[in-house]
Amino acid sequence: MADLTHYVILNSNAGTANATGVDAASLAKLFEANGLNAEIDARSDVTLSQRIADAMASAAPTVVAAGGDGTITALAAALVDSDKNLAILPLGTVNALAKDLHVPLALPQAVAALVTGEAHRIDVGEVNGRIFLHKVVVGLIPGLAAGREHIRGRYDTSAKIGFLRYIFRRLARAKRIAVVIETESGVRRVERIQAMAVASNSYDEGLGHFFSRGSLDRGMLTLYVLRHFTARDFIRLTTGMLLGRWKNDEALTMESVNSVTIDTRKDLIKVMFDGEVETLRTPLQFKIKPKALSVIVPAMASAPAVAA
Numbered sequence: 433m434a435d436l437t438h439y440v441i442l443n444s445n446a447g448t449a450n451a452t453g454v455d456a457a458s459l460a461k462l463f464e465a466n467g468l469n470a471e472i473d474a475r476s477d478v479t480l481s482q483r484i485a486d487a488m489a490s491a492a493p494t495v496v497a498a499g500g501d502g503t504i505t506a507l508a509a510a511l512v513d514s515d516k517n518l519a520i521l522p523l524g525t526v527n528a529l530a531k532d533l534h535v536p537l538a539l540p541q542a543v544a545a546l547v548t549g550e551a552h553r554i555d556v557g558e559v560n561g562r563i564f565l566h567k568v569v570v571g572l573i574p575g576l577a578a579g580r581e582h583i584r585g586r587y588d589t590s591a592k593i594g595f596l597r598y599i600f601r602r603l604a605r606a607k608r609i610a611v612v613i614e615t616e617s618g619v620r621r622v623e624r625i626q627a628m629a630v631a632s633n634s635y636d637e638g639l640g641h642f643f644s645r646g647s648l649d650r651g652m653l654t655l656y657v658l659r660h661f662t663a664r665d666f667i668r669l670t671t672g673m674l675l676g677r678w679k680n681d682e683a684l685t686m687e688s689v690n691s692v693t694i695d696t697r698k699d700l701i702k703v704m705f706d707g708e709v710e711t712l713r714t715p716l717q718f719k720i721k722p723k724a725l726s727v728i729v730p731a732m733a734s735a736p737a738v739a740a
């Protein structure tokens with residue numbers, strides 16, 4: 433029997449996995465057809481953290497997140513600084529990291545790409561000792577995301593109109609919060625912000641680059657500060673994002689940092705942590721961990737996201 437090469441964690445609750453009904457048997461068939469010796473873990477009666485622990489204890493050099501960005505972030509925390517690689521089968525809803533890394537979105541192609549895939553190291557962000565792969569958002573946005581939860585799974589027009597009305601109501605009442613920002617240079621400043629985000633690397637600008645990152649190994653965080661966000665700002669910024677020009681917006685500033693500390697008056701604050709609403713203790717201490725995670729990327733697509 434050949435050595436185990438891939439340990440696959442299937443998250444059946446992830447958007448596409450759930451919608452397509454992909455299961456252990458269909459995944460096993462795809463791996464077999466590509467000559468890969470994989471163990472498929474599709475257990476639904478075991479916690480994700482236990483399944484990740486089992487994957488880390490296995491002999492497989494590559495652990496595959498068959499799910500969305502939440503599954504990947506949870507797995508990445510265990511893989512950072514280990515000798516195992518992360519691979520991705522994009523079975524989530526947004527699949528942002530898979531897109532950044534040019535992993536094919538269709539499942540058969542994504543499995544086939546593992547055969548010739550190459551290991552590259554990417555940066556990860558850390559906040560208060562926790563690993564994130566995309567961004568942590570503070571301020572208005574976590575509140576808006578909580579509203580989105582109410583319409584999750586509903587695609588009808590009335591749900592969308594209801595969500596837009598919710599956004600405009602929130603914007604009308606939105607209060608700015610005071611934050612103390614201290615970067616690695618030691619300079620402290622106080623700002624009144626509507627929202628801010630700390631991202632691993634930086635988001636691209638340009639038509640069709642909607643929240644994508646062309647590079648994941650530049651060894652830096654980007655601090656985005658949104659000072660005001662009225663309904664007018666919302667319309668202008670979202671139009672700018674769709675048209676691919678938003679970085680010079682009057683309400684938004686950007687800064688590259690290696691580390692940054694953000695403090696607020698509250699001991700606990702709600703943040704968007706790689707897309708999930710979570711509560712973190714202040715001060716938030718961010719740093720970049722350069723090239724701390726080894727990921728398998730399709731051979732032909734190793735550039736530009738992980739260009740040397």
Ligand SMILES: Nc1ncnc2c1ncn2[C@@H]1O[C@H](COP(=O)(O)OP(=O)(O)OP(=O)(O)O)[C@@H](O)[C@H]1O
Pocket residue numbers: 443445446447448480481499500501502503504506523524525526527528707
């Ligand atoms: N760290 C975690 N621990 C436990 N369960 C998790 C964790 N992250 C996500 N989940 C669960 O897995 C489900 C699927 O999340 P995941 O992010 O993988 O897929 P998605 O939300 O459909 O995709 P995407 O994040 O790409 O939009 C979530 O609804 C949640 O129930």
